[in-house]
Amino acid sequence: MVLQTVQSIEPMFHPKSVAIIGASNKNGKIGNTLLVNIQKSGYEGKVFPINTKETEILGFPAFKSILDVPDEIDLGVICIPSKFCVPVVDECGKKGVKTLVIITAGFKEIGGEGVTRENKIRELGKQYGMRILGPNCLGLITDGNFSFSSLTPKKGHIGMLSQSGAMMTGLLDWAVDNQIGFSSFISLGNKCDADEVDFIEYLAQDEQTKVIAAYIESVQDGEKFFKVVSEATKKKPVILLKSGRSAAGAKAASSHTGALAGSDIAFDLAFKKAGVIRAETISDLFNYCMTFIIAPIPQGDKFAIITNAGGPGIVCTDAMELSQLGIARFSEDTIQKLKEVLPAESNFYNPVDIIGDAPPERYEAATDILLQCPDSEVAGAIILLTPQAQTKPLEVAQKIASLHQKYPTKSLVASFIGGVSVNEASKHLTQGGVPTYAFPEDAVRVLKGLERYKDIKQAPPITKKKIPKINVNKDRVREIISNARTDGRVVLLSYETSEIFDLYGIKNPKSRLAQTARDAAKIAEEIGFPVVMKIVSPQIIHKWDCGGVVLNIQSAQDAKNAFIQIMSNAKSKGPSGADLRGVEVQEMIIKKDKKKINELIFGVNRDPQWGPMIMVGSGGIYANYVKDVQFELTYQYDRTDALNQLQQTKISKILEGVRGEPRSDIDGVLDILVRLSQLVNDFTEIIELDINPCLVFEAESGYSAVDIKITIKH
């Protein structure tokens, strides 16, 4: 499967022959620009312009139809008007063209006939086994510049994807100015066939590509993304800039649960799960790329600062602490060595201040000592420099670059603060393999990125995780859901929810439906007093408001009375014509029997791209105001994920037992999380699920999911 994708799009990267369908002699036409770009970019394969009228274009013999070309075609580039595209794609298929790029716009993005056209093209691609990039894109730059961007960046090791053509133009322009090299640059367009994930899969195994970067606005298929990207990130860093946060935020989900989330959270979680490094800004994207291309991944997580000035040292320390980048603590031995080479006024602790008059030799000596340290003590260093009277920035840069050669596994970054006096030195140092920035904060940010990638690379791939499952009578759950659907209900009745929870082993108060007063008394006796009784009717949402709830029922007689009273209240005060199914008799939790009670909230909603997202946190009536909840996607979700998620809530510490209180039933909480995760993955019909509150007791006393709700698809 993996191989298939790679093989099928390979011809886009290394085409032996290219046909330009819509090639033109007219300056200014896209079909002309394309051919010029291919020529100028030094593409060495065969080029076949296709044009119904011309016989030669820019020196290449032209053909009337792709079918006339006397050779195999690896890559077809289509730039004819959209209305002619479908038959031409069909011809390409017949010809056996291996891959296609459709530059032409006028498809899905215009709606109507555009959508139909795009669907036809997708089908033709599938029919002929011909992978398609686009339509509505700028093209791609691989072995040649097969795009209508006139700028061809230099060859390098960044594989870049862009879902926005304009963004690609801007990025290319900027990259050319900043001498940044690419292994490939791909404009994704409408993604009618090949999408970001396919290209990430290709780039992950492409030897020319050391870093994969992309600007994206959406992801087509969350599960495919997880499968491919979580493996790709083990091979090389994948850095994504994803926009549309605010639009996503606006799509406030309707439910209680969702009200606390926004689907940008889902993207954040998905990227984390897949090991993607998320760029916050465009410049972030490039800074990460440039750093990952040249700097080694650190072998430890603590770093030294070497500076010739106190102020920048403090700024850098601040930035490290704020981004939680480890600040090295030197051993006595290291401090002793530093004392031997540095003036007495220096600071020998981190940040190492080698004083304003530091010559290049002093930078070298101090850095050498620190890079000699074991990785556990110093995994790398940030070199800071301000151009003072005796400072020789270029010589310092040369010395540091040599040390980078001497200690190639240590992560080194630098900030030479200044302009005229340090520009040349900064460039020299960056070219020497030490990414150098004007300000310390940027140096810290990229080093933190390197350090994060170390953890990403080390973590076992999520696809390899075995998720244990409990045995459940799924048929019964299916039956309950199907009954509700037959009834036209989207919210399950509480005793139905209760039964599903029982089937999945999630403890909740015993609860059954009584249809007569006598029933109620009998059920209450079986459950054990006290009980709570509540009206059951699909039409009655606010049960309290119509007198549909009676608490603390202590005897069979009281249960009978309560039944009659609830039914009569519901009839008189409930919505007229409400379908009264009976009364739910529910076990009542006796709070004074418990040493400790905390209220938790759980919830699940379904993200359109990433699937079920599970929530846990502080519950109770104030849950929406306290906002102490954490989210996680349920893809490959296990007990460890559940624990990590729980530990990010504030209530987690309280459950562990503080201020002399006992530990709560944390195992039970984790149970709920993994079981809910299984439930919503077993039944995609469930679109929303809430527990609030779930009463969690001291460890030996368990928990009880008191108030539960399941919403299913229409």
Next chain:
Amino acid sequence: MVLQTVQSIEPMFHPKSVAIIGASNKNGKIGNTLLVNIQKSGYEGKVFPINTKETEILGFPAFKSILDVPDEIDLGVICIPSKFCVPVVDECGKKGVKTLVIITAGFKEIGGEGVTRENKIRELGKQYGMRILGPNCLGLITDGNFSFSSLTPKKGHIGMLSQSGAMMTGLLDWAVDNQIGFSSFISLGNKCDADEVDFIEYLAQDEQTKVIAAYIESVQDGEKFFKVVSEATKKKPVILLKSGRSAAGAKAASSHTGALAGSDIAFDLAFKKAGVIRAETISDLFNYCMTFIIAPIPQGDKFAIITNAGGPGIVCTDAMELSQLGIARFSEDTIQKLKEVLPAESNFYNPVDIIGDAPPERYEAATDILLQCPDSEVAGAIILLTPQAQTKPLEVAQKIASLHQKYPTKSLVASFIGGVSVNEASKHLTQGGVPTYAFPEDAVRVLKGLERYKDIKQAPPITKKKIPKINVNKDRVREIISNARTDGRVVLLSYETSEIFDLYGIKNPKSRLAQTARDAAKIAEEIGFPVVMKIVSPQIIHKWDCGGVVLNIQSAQDAKNAFIQIMSNAKSKGPSGADLRGVEVQEMIIKKDKKKINELIFGVNRDPQWGPMIMVGSGGIYANYVKDVQFELTYQYDRTDALNQLQQTKISKILEGVRGEPRSDIDGVLDILVRLSQLVNDFTEIIELDINPCLVFEAESGYSAVDIKITIKH
């Protein structure tokens, strides 16, 4: 007073004559560099080198002593070794030198004799009325370059201060490279006399200075800062980069209250109070400066985006939402006008997408329409451009710059994404008064800065606020504190705290000290049952642990018994030799009488630079884990500040009444805050104060500060 500072340091800015004490003919000596810099910077006043041996230096006649100079001296620059400085400063005083800059190091920063020397110099300065900059600094650049930094930046409108000499070198170097101009550039050094606040006061009235910026590591005097800076920020923007956050964070305050704070929070609050814009990074500092120099302060708070590409438009929208910058909603009329000039495929809503083929005229037409809107609809715009085939970046820049002339009160910023194709256009646009950045996020950030400054400028100066005070019997409070001090106690006993709270009108359970069992019964009857009784002893902190607390006492007999039991428990289980002062009899809050009870926490600790900092938030035993607290400085703190502070907590919404609950006694909470603020400002002896919990009831039922503690200075 204000005038005094300005007058006294004025000669540093516009000296008619300068004496260089330690001037030298020797290349490489600071005394030589200084003179060279003064010459090269085109200083037009008189220059007097002072050197004990030379008769002429760099063409200037030299003098053996400052006393020999046959003219008045406005500015003396001292660069002789530190051990000779004291007598020389004395001579300068005798000569009537108006201001001094001491470049020389070897003072406070080396400790010991350095401290003594610095103190002597400060005293001499005071004695002669001679203001001093430094020692241990780089000097300053005003009418001439009176520093030993060889770079003289171009003249401009940024008044810059730096507490780090090295940072100043770096910043100057960068600024020269980026063509940034300064009205003055001052290295603060040890701040033995003139400090950042004095210079801010000067720059605030200096006509050449449009923006005041500084890198600082500390503030000398918080109250002076508030008084001067909160007025300065009404005249022009003050942008500060303050480092040492992490070091500050490490200084975790010892108390319960302080454990939740860190003194960087105090800086943040102080800056906000004074109207300072805090730069987060060095590049932030410059971006803000450059923007404030050229762009007008917006007259409204909603902004348009005009773009020729969708992707960057989304990125920009995201950045605006994330930084809470208002996104304009256009009127029907505006949309209609846009429709008349833009192609049908455009987006006429915000962000306005004028499509990839937009020529300069389309940019102009759309922007013109939007800038015509009233300020309340569109106060300014962000112009985005990506270099596509038909785009002419330079012409777009020219059109936009003209529109800036046409609508000079509208705030315009731009991002031309790219490099080679847009660099010239970006420069042109920036020079034309529209700050232009490579990436939209930076444009948004500076526009947000402009918008924030609008609010700062509009807000009445904090110094003008009248803070109402309640009448208090301060003598009695003084007496209580003094008794505790006589006793050698730093934590007041609970009935003492209770009395102070009573005096300040902060409701707390009635409480009195009983010294006999009979006393206890009598007091309990007077207070009314039930009561709580607690041991009172300076040595017993954990009263529960030694059986020193009895709850829910219902009768006089029970009170007698409880007294005997508590005293006996304290004797047998308390620390041996504990001074048992008796038993506190305290009113007990009957929870079931209340419709609503919420637990709040209050606290005050004292920041060394900024004075008392008050805290409020969710209280109770979990307060430390819930971490829902907000801080504010008590300088000029009134009821409005209290309300703003409270409203930033999550519990605030709950107090307002949610889920059908009544409103809580929010007035009472504000009462506590302003009264506590008055208390800790009346008595600087109080270094810490805690209330946790304070039970807050429904509006008509008040509150009760149940558990209170005051810590005083030794």
